[in-house]
Amino acid sequence: MTDNAVIVGAGVIGLATAHRLAQDGLAVTVVDAAGGGAAGASVHNAGWIVPIMSTPVPAPGMLGQAFRWMAHRDSPLYVRPSPRPEHVRFMINMLRHCNPRAFASGVEALTSLNERTLQLFDEYEKDGIRFEQHRVGQLLVFTTRHTMEEYRAATAPMERIGHTAAPLTGDELRDLEPALSRQVLTGLHCPQERHVDPASLVRGLEDRCRELGVRFLHGSPVTGIRSRGRSVTSVLAGGEEVTGDLFVLAAGVHTGSLSRLAGRPLPIRPGKGYGFDDTSGSVTLRHSVYLGEAKVAVTPLSDRLRFAGTMEFGSSDATIDPHRLRGIARSAHTYLPDFPPESQPWGWTGLRPMTPDGLPVIGPLPGKDNMLVASGHSMLGVTLAPVTADIISAEISGGRQRADTARTALPFSPQRFIPRRGRTTADG
Ligand SMILES: Cc1cc2nc3c(=O)[nH]c(=O)nc-3n(C[C@H](O)[C@H](O)[C@H](O)COP(=O)(O)OP(=O)(O)OC[C@H]3O[C@@H](n4cnc5c(N)ncnc54)[C@H](O)[C@@H]3O)c2cc1C
Incomplete structure (x- = not known):
């Protein structure tokens, strides 16, 4: 009998998982709170x-910088003062991870996780998923040399998975992108990186899922788990009881609740962008x-x-806090002078x-034998x-495939957030 997921x-994340599980031959239902088509961060x-x-986001000095910027309403990093205990607990926990050791092990884990990323996006195209993808590389540009050197050091570990960042002078950057200002002194060229139109990816995945027989229940917020x-x-x-053999929580910032x-x-x-x-x-x-210094991403879409x-x-x-939007526009003008601030x-x-250690949460939820988190x-x-x-597919299907991905997936296990006293023997 086919498992119902x-x-x-x-x-x-939910759509990519639905697509993979449908390819595996499972009968898949996707339930979403939004009325139709994904909204939110994925678009x-x-x-x-x-x-x-x-x-990982928690890096040495990262929160110190955020606290120094608290008085600036247009800064790229901001911690809104809030007395809510879950917010305070989260920030303290994140602060604990802002040290060189935690950062280095986070880099190692994420780099391994990304080893096959480009190959998997190629497979999306081969499978017939229609989305706007650009294989043109990326430039990281800087107005100061020391910021470039910081990023250059941070990107060195990714060389082992074939992703490189080559230093360029300001003039070399302007040869590649004439729109850059004279204030751009230096930068890094990352030829392997790509970009997509995220809305087209979400649409393409949902369309392909439908072709594979996935059932969608939009406008159906999950309010209870039996x-x-x-x-x-x-x-x-949304008032309906949806039964299944397996459940995957992929509800973005609402996964916590x-x-x-x-x-x-x-x-x-949430970390609001x-x-x-x-x-x-x-x-x-x-x-x-x-x-680089402004921490703004600029993406040319069709x-x-x-x-x-x-x-x-x-x-x-x-x-929307208009100060933040204006902050992005003003800082962009420094690097791209033709952009009207x-x-x-x-x-x-x-x-x-966001998580306090800056790593995703992927794998079985302790305490429940048939619920996973992504x-x-x-x-x-x-x-x-x-x-x-x-990884979710390997967790479900078990066997050799599971053994192969288990080591890569280990640092992302939800188990790391479950206090020892809350675990049972069956949780491991
Ligand atoms: C400004 C900005 C720039 C970014 N740039 C990049 C980038 O360049 N590259 C990159 O890799 N990532 C980027 N990200 C991060 C990326 O967008 C997110 O990590 C990703 O979209 C998270 O996807 P998700 O599916 O987990 O969550 P979401 O996109 O939030 O989807 C969660 C879904 O769950 C549904 N849901 C919530 N609660 C319930 C419920 N109770 N019942 C049913 N459904 C529910 C929601 O309706 C939603 O459709 C960026 C994010 C931001 C904000």
Whole structure:
């Protein structure tokens, strides 16, 4: 008999997982709170496929910088003051991971996870998924030499998986991208990196899932999880009881509250990002470009230039703070002088699912034998979607494939967030 898999969340992670499990021959149902088609972070992001950026967000000095910027409403990194205990706990926990040892082991884990990323995106095209993908490489550009050197050191570990960052002078960068200003002194060229139109990827995955027979229940927020002992039997979604043999929680920033409903709360909290799309044609780029000191991503898509940036902790809704958008626009003008800083582009926000150690949460939820988690991908959810689906597939199918991926997947196990006293012998 075919197993029924129920996936909660139709973002890029839930859809990639649905696609993979449907390819494996499972009968898949995807349940999503939103009315139709994914919204949220999976559509509102920079669309970079960047194994070269296999670095966890908590880095030495990172939160110190965020606290210093607290008075600046247009800074790229911001911790909103909030007395909510879960926010305070999360930030303290993240602070504990802002040290060189935790950072280095996070880099190692993420780099291994990204080893097959490009191959998996190639396989998407071969499977007939239609989406806008650009294989043109990426430029990281800087107005100061020391920031370039910091990034150069951070990208060195990714050489072992074939992703390189070659230093270039300002003039060499302007030869590649004439729109860059004279203030750009130096940069890094990462020829293997790619970018996609994220909305087209989400659409393409959903279309292909439908072709493979996946059932979608949009407009159906999950509000309850029913279990018999260690086995989940159904989720309550928009008033309907959806039964299944296997369940995957892939609900982005809401995965934390859903795991609480399952009795094992995971620390997944939002890191809010901002962006806007410029269709004026004032600037033309070929590569995706990272404006280093400003921490702004610029992505050339077929019909627009997308600007994205900001990491804001402590806010959990989609409201737009115009100061943040203006901050992105103003800093972009320094690097791309033809971009008008006072233009009022259409702005958007996206909530990145963050974890205190900066690593995704992928694998079985302790305490439940048939529930898995695929979330917490922070700044890399698009990049890591296909490999996440691979790991979930291997966990379900077991056997040799599982043994092969088990070592790569170990640092991402949800188990790391379950206090020892909350585990049972069956949880390992
Ligand atoms: C500004 C910005 C730039 C970024 N740039 C990049 C980039 O260049 N490259 C990259 O790899 N990543 C990037 N990211 C990160 C990436 O966008 C995220 O990691 C990724 O989209 C997370 O996907 P997800 O499917 O886990 O979550 P989401 O996209 O949030 O999807 C979760 C889904 O779950 C549904 N849901 C929530 N609660 C429930 C419920 N109770 N019941 C049913 N359904 C529910 C939601 O409706 C939603 O559709 C960026 C993010 C931002 C904000």
